[in-house]
Amino acid sequence: MEEIQALMQGFSVALSPTNIALMFIGILLGVIIGVLPGLGGANGVAILLPLTFSMNPTSAIIMLSCIYWGALFGGAITSILFNIPGEPWSVATTFDGYPMAQNGQAAQALTAAFSSSFFGALVAIIVITFLAPLVAKFALQFGPPEFFAVQLLTFCSFVGMSKEPAWKTIAAMFMGFALATIGMDNVTGQLRLTFGLEPLIKGFDFLIAVIGLFGIGEILLTMEEGLAFRGKSAKITPAVVWETWKTLPKYWKSYFRSSFIGCWMGITPGGATPASFMGYGIAKRFSPNAKNFGKGDIEGVLAPETAAHAAGTSALLPMLTLGIPGSPTAAVLLGGLLVWGLQPGPLLFVEQKDFVWGLIASMYLGNIVGLIVVLATVPWFAAILRIPFSIIAPVILVICAVGAYTVHSSMFDVWLMMGFGVIGYVFKKLQYPMAPLVLALVLGDMAENAFRQSLLSSGGQMGVFFSNPLVGSITTLALIMLVWPAVTAIMARLKGAKAA
Amino acid sequence: MSEPEETSAASTRTLEIIVALVLLALAVLIMWDSRRMGAGWGASGPESGYFPFYIGLMMAIASIVNLVKGWRMSREKSFVSSQALRLVGAMFFPALAFVFAMQWLGLYVSGAILIAVFMRWQGKFSYPICAAVGVGTVVVLFAMFELWFKVPLIKGPIESLLGF
Numbered sequence: 001m002e003e004i005q006a007l008m009q010g011f012s013v014a015l016s017p018t019n020i021a022l023m024f025i026g027i028l029l030g031v032i033i034g035v036l037p038g039l040g041g042a043n044g045v046a047i048l049l050p051l052t053f054s055m056n057p058t059s060a061i062i063m064l065s066c067i068y069w070g071a072l073f074g075g076a077i078t079s080i081l082f083n084i085p086g087e088p089w090s091v092a093t094t095f096d097g098y099p100m101a102q103n104g105q106a107a108q109a110l111t112a113a114f115s116s117s118f119f120g121a122l123v124a125i126i127v128i129t130f131l132a133p134l135v136a137k138f139a140l141q142f143g144p145p146e147f148f149a150v151q152l153l154t155f156c157s158f159v160g161m162s163k164e165p166a167w168k169t170i171a172a173m174f175m176g177f178a179l180a181t182i183g184m185d186n187v188t189g190q191l192r193l194t195f196g197l198e199p200l201i202k203g204f205d206f207l208i209a210v211i212g213l214f215g216i217g218e219i220l221l222t223m224e225e226g227l228a229f230r231g232k233s234a235k236i237t238p239a240v241v242w243e244t245w246k247t248l249p250k251y252w253k254s255y256f257r258s259s260f261i262g263c264w265m266g267i268t269p270g271g272a273t274p275a276s277f278m279g280y281g282i283a284k285r286f287s288p289n290a291k292n293f294g295k296g297d298i299e300g301v302l303a304p305e306t307a308a309h310a311a312g313t314s315a316l317l318p319m320l321t322l323g324i325p326g327s328p329t330a331a332v333l334l335g336g337l338l339v340w341g342l343q344p345g346p347l348l349f350v351e352q353k354d355f356v357w358g359l360i361a362s363m364y365l366g367n368i369v370g371l372i373v374v375l376a377t378v379p380w381f382a383a384i385l386r387i388p389f390s391i392i393a394p395v396i397l398v399i400c401a402v403g404a405y406t407v408h409s410s411m412f413d414v415w416l417m418m419g420f421g422v423i424g425y426v427f428k429k430l431q432y433p434m435a436p437l438v439l440a441l442v443l444g445d446m447a448e449n450a451f452r453q454s455l456l457s458s459g460g461q462m463g464v465f466f467s468n469p470l471v472g473s474i475t476t477l478a479l480i481m482l483v484w485p486a487v488t489a490i491m492a493r494l495k496g497a498k499a500a
Numbered sequence: 501m502s503e504p505e506e507t508s509a510a511s512t513r514t515l516e517i518i519v520a521l522v523l524l525a526l527a528v529l530i531m532w533d534s535r536r537m538g539a540g541w542g543a544s545g546p547e548s549g550y551f552p553f554y555i556g557l558m559m560a561i562a563s564i565v566n567l568v569k570g571w572r573m574s575r576e577k578s579f580v581s582s583q584a585l586r587l588v589g590a591m592f593f594p595a596l597a598f599v600f601a602m603q604w605l606g607l608y609v610s611g612a613i614l615i616a617v618f619m620r621w622q623g624k625f626s627y628p629i630c631a632a633v634g635v636g637t638v639v640v641l642f643a644m645f646e647l648w649f650k651v652p653l654i655k656g657p658i659e660s661l662l663g664f
Contacts, residue, residue: 051649172563174555181552190548193533223591224584388624398611414599448551456545
C-alpha cells in the first residue's frame, strides 16, 4: 500500500528528537490553553504562530497541531471537575462528567473522557491517512468552478448545521467576507473599502480577529460570571485507569456511532461543537440506560468526547487536501502554511510529501503522547484552575496583546484586537456564531479569486457552476444545505399543525 | 440567570436591534463603495466591486431579517445586569488603559503594571505578591520572546535604559 509506505516515511520525519520534544511542549501548552478560560485552541495557536515563523514548516506544524490536540484534551478537565467547559465542544461533557465528579467518580470520568478522546482522534487520523490522498488526487482535477463550489458547500454547511439562528450565521459569515475584501484587490490593484485610512491598506489579518474574538471576548464573558471557581480535585491512579478501561469496550457501539458523526461533521465543516452534542444525543437515544443520562452515566461522557475529537481531528482533512479548513483552529493552521511558504491545496500531497506525511505521522504520535501526558498530569492542571481569576485574567490579556502585536509588529493590530474583543463579547451573547466569520475572513480572498476566474472562463455566465456533473452536484448539495434550516422549520410547523 | 434583585443594564432586544442596525449600515457602506469601484463587468472580467457588492447585499438582507426578528422580541430578557456590566468594565477599561500605555511604556512595563494593579484591585492580594506576579510574568515573556525565539516586542524607555 502506497499510503503505508508514505506514512512510514512520515514517521521517520516525525520521530527526530527535536520533533518529539516539540510534541511534548505542544501538548503541555495545549492542555494549559484548553484549561484556562480565555485561551482556546484557535487563539492559543494564533498567539504562538509568530514564534514558529523561523522554524522549519514540519517542526512548526507538529508543535502547533500538538497544541491543538492538547487543547482538545484539556477542555474535558474543566468540564468534569469544575462544570466549566474550557472549550465550546466540551459543553456536552459537563452533562454527565460533572455529576460523576460529584458522585466521587472524577477519576473514572476523566479516564473515560481522555481514552474516548484518544479513540475518536485515532479513528479520524486513520480516515485521514487513507482518505486524504484520494481526495487530494481527485481534487487535482478541480478547476476554479469546482473550488468555488466546494467553498460554497463549506459555507452553506455552516448555515445548515449551525445551532445558531440561520440569519445570524449568514450575517456573521458575510461580515467575515466583507472584512476579507478590505485592502488591496489582488487582481486589479484597486484599494477597496479603505476610505483613505492607511492602516487598512494591508487588510485585516484574521489572526488578530481570532485573538480578539475568542480571547478578549471570552475573558469579558468570564468576568461577567464572577471570579469564583469551585471544583473537585482529582487524582488518577493506574488502578482506576485499568478498572475504567475494562468497562469501556462494552460501549463499542457508542464509540463507532460517535466516531462516525465526528468524522462526518469535521470533514463537512459542522465542527467539533455540534458533533459533541449530536454524539451525546444519539448515545442517549440508543442507550438502555437513557434515564441515567445527566445524572452521571459514563456513556454520556465518552460519546461527546469521542465525537468532538473525531471532528476536531478530521477538520484537518479538507484543510490539507483542498486548502479549506473545517474549524477555526484548522483555519489558523492554514494561515501558518501560507506564512511558512507552503501553498495549501491538493498539490501539497505531491510537492510536500515530507511535510504532509510528517504531520499525519505526528498526529498518531501526538495523540499517544497526549493521552499519557493528561493521564499523568491531571492534578497539576486542576491546580491551575484554582489560581484566582483576578490573576489569570490580566495575564491572559497581556498574552493576547503579545500575540496580536507579534503578527505584524503593529500597535494598530492591538487596538483592533480590543475592538474584536467587544464584538466577540456581544456576538457570543446574541448567538452570532464566530466560526463562520473567521473562516470567511480566511477564505474570502480564495473564494473571490475562484469565483472571478470561473466567471472569466464562462464570460459571466453563472451556469458555469452547473457546467459538468461534478461541479453541478457540489453546487446543488451546497444549496440544499443552505435551505435546510428553512425546510426543517417548515416540516416542524406542518407536524405541529397535524398534531393540533 | 439574573436574580430578581439584579437590575438590567440593557435588554437583549435593544442589543439585537443595535447590532442589526450597525451591520446594516456597514452593508450599505460596502455596497456604496463597491458601486464607486464598479460592481459590474469590466474589460478584464468582473470589476473590483463585483464580489463585495453581493457580499454587502447578502449582509444587508440578513441584517434586515435580524432587525425584524429583534424588533419583535420581548423587552423582558436582560442582555446584561448592571452588576455583571460593572465586572466586565472592571476588566475592559484597565485593558484599554494598558493598550494605551503600551505605546509609550512598551509591552513589558505596562503589562506588569496591569497585572499588579488588577490583582490588588480585584483580588485584594498583598503588594509584594502583586508585584512579584506582575514582574515575574513579563520576565518569563521577555525570556521567551526576546531571548529564546528572537521575536521583538514593543519596548519603552525603561528597556532602553537597561540596554535592550
